[in-house]
Structures are given as C-alpha cells and as structure tokens.
Amino acid sequence: MSSPTTPRRGYHHGDLRAGLIREGIALLAETGVAGFSVAKVAVRAGVSSAAPYRHFPDREALLAACAAAILADITDLLAAAAEQAGPDPLDRLAATAGAYTRYVLEHRAGIDLIYSYEFSGPHHPTVQEQSRRLTGALMDLGSAVLPADVSWADTADFVYVHLSTTHGYATLLVKGTRPPQDIDSHAARAVTAARDHITGYLQRLNNRETA
C-alpha cells in the first residue's frame, strides 16, 4: 500500500467512497438537503455522474452515509470538548454546547440532515447507530451532572433539552437572523445558555426536595 491520500491520479479515484461523502457533506453545507443531488456531488468529486452508483445503491444511501459521518464527527467533537473542559461535570456538559455550535456554524446546513430524514428508522442502521452513540455520550455527561437519585427517564429528558437548546441556538444562528459574529463568541454564548438551563434545572430539583 502506497500513500492512501492520493487524490485522483488516473482513471481510478483512489477512495471515491470517502470522497463522495466528504463532498456530499460540503454540498449539504452550501445548499441544504433541498439542493443536494448525486450528480452535483459527482462533479465536485471529479467523477462522472454515474460513478457514485458503484458505491451507493441510490441517492438516499449516499445521504444516509453523509448523515452517519456527520453524527460520528459531532460525537467525537463533543467528547473531545468535554475532555478538555476539566473534571467538573457541569463544565463538561456545558462545553458540549460550545463544540456543537462551532460544528454547526462551520458546517452550516448539513445539520438539518441528521434529524430531517427518516434515518431514525431501522432502514438505516448506520445512522441509527451513530445517533445512539451521540445520545449515549450525552447521557453519560448528563447523569454526572444530576444527583444520583434522578431516574434514567428524567436524565434522558434533561439531556434531550440540553441538546435541543444547543441545536436550536446553533441552527437559528446559521439561518442568520442575528447579526453575525465570530464563531468563538457564538460558541461562548451557547455555553452560557447551556449553563443557565442546567442551573435552572438543578434549582428546580432542589426546590422540589426542600418543599
């Protein structure tokens, strides 16, 4: 095996499958799901419009592969951000909001995809698996924040709202109804918003116990 990163040296591409996913994600970032087409991805990857069908049975399979790749990237980034945030559980969970926001701002519309398609169904097991990885990671971080006696279902709700808050904030930012600022500033605001939600949640738990 010689260098595996040879981009299109001759008739064969080298690693077209990975190239298509990469260009697919880039196209999604620019045009959203609505503007996605196998033909455009093929052009971007520098191959004929029939070539992708050697690697994916149809358009939906390529979309699913992109969705799975995005989910995997996000999960890795969130885990890394939590790791970098130090030992405090609240810091760790809140940090994921910053990483998520950063990713969404950098990859723009691609995010719609991972929730938008019916990829949650058993028809796309790869996406489903990556989705579970993401929620699993968040559940670990979330349960570390909450008192030990909080049920699994309540933890799931809590984590779900945390993800929702972050996702909503980041996606609305992308759509650009707000004055644009640098990514760092946006990410910091997302972390603050996440902290506010977490402390509000904990305070409510506390009030309930002392009542």
Added chain:
Amino acid sequence: MSSPTTPRRGYHHGDLRAGLIREGIALLAETGVAGFSVAKVAVRAGVSSAAPYRHFPDREALLAACAAAILADITDLLAAAAEQAGPDPLDRLAATAGAYTRYVLEHRAGIDLIYSYEFSGPHHPTVQEQSRRLTGALMDLGSAVLPADVSWADTADFVYVHLSTTHGYATLLVKGTRPPQDIDSHAARAVTAARDHITGYLQRLNNRETA
C-alpha cells in the same frame, strides 16, 4: 374530502391565492422544503399546474408567502398563549414555549422554511416584516421578565436563547428521535424547559449583582 380549500364553484376558484398558501403550508408540513413544488401545490388546490403563476411570479414567491403566513400564525398564537397565561411575566414568556411547540408539532416540517430560506434578506419584505413582528412580541414579553436595568442587547440575547431553546426542542421532537407522546405533554415539557432556562438566567444575573 375534496376541500380543505374553498370548494371551487366553477371555472374560477374563488380565492386561489389563499388556497395555494394554505395547501403550500400543508405540503411543507408533509414533505418539508425539499419536497415542495408548485405543481404539487396546484394539484392539492385542485387547479392546473399553471394557475399558481397568475398569483405568484415564481416558486420562491409562493414559498415566501407561505413563510410569511406561518410566521404570522405563530406570532398570533404566542401572543394568545401569553395572554391566557395570566399576569406573571415569567408565566407569560414560558407559555410561548408551549404554544410554539404545539404549533410545530401540528405543522411539522413547515417550520424549517421560516428560517431556512434567505427570506431574512430585503428581497422578501413580507417575510421580514412578519419576522420582526414575532421578535418584537417576544422582546416585549422578555423585557417584562428581566430587571429594568438589563440592556436592550442583553434582552435580545436572552429572548433569542428562549426562542432557540423552544425551537430546538420542538423541531427535534418533530424529527422523531424521541418516543412519541401526546402534544399536550410535549408542550408542557417545553414550558418547563423554558422556565428552567429563565430561572437559570435570572439566578446568574443575581449572582453577578451580589458578587
């Protein structure tokens, strides 16, 4: 069931413009922006595929009209929910989260549109105006919750996060990665999440002042 729209009385439709918008919103709810087409909307409204072009210059104009109508509906619903919530400002703002969630769950994917297109630009003044109406209403409710000395910019941030949280929660629900429950229950959770964020935000303000 030939008419969710006004039944045509003869050759002429009666109010095709409004019918197209209504069916456009319904189609968006079913297929999302990706599945939207003028032709399909025309079929749903019971007219030929050329008829819409008497009322809208092109596909984008019809989409914009749908977006504006959705925004107007949401704004009215949020205002009504706040009114019904009573006098307490926190109750009033939190109630908008429930109304928003309810609307999104009932209209499903249509929500993507109002943020997704570049309708924020000056090219679509109607959408822009409805968008301002929505944020204006939220700003009123938001500033009533916060202490009087909070700046306009900080209030805007606060309101933005409130909307983001709600939007994210509702849209993730629609995409259905969670076990489905009745709308009331989801709306109630959205209100709780909004309250958590609001109290967390207020607590942070308080801590800052007493520091």
Added chain:
DNA sequence: ACATAAAGTAAGAGCACTCTAACATCGAGA
C-alpha cells in the same frame, strides 16, 4: 502472464418540475 473483478466512463431513457404561450371562461362596469 493473464483472467477476473472492481471501478470508472459515455450515453441515454424516463421523469418531475419550472415557467411560457396561446386560448377559454367568467364577473363586473360602461
């Protein structure tokens, strides 16, 4: 060396959609 499979290409059938052009019908005012 050579058969074979994997991975590309060119060409095109078939389809849905956008939008235009020319014509038909209806309602309303002179």
Added chain:
DNA sequence: TCTCGATGTTAGAGTGCTCTTACTTTATGT
C-alpha cells in the same frame, strides 16, 4: 348587453436529476 380584464385552461419547451446499460480501464491474485 357587451366588452374587457382577471383568472382559469391546455400544451409544451427546456432543464436537471435519478438510475440503467454497455463499454473501458486498472489492480490483483495465482
């Protein structure tokens, strides 16, 4: 009543996309 503008209709040109078929090129194992 009669005409005219608004609002429908049918027909179709043009575009772009998905996916198939048949062919070409390259990598690889024996």
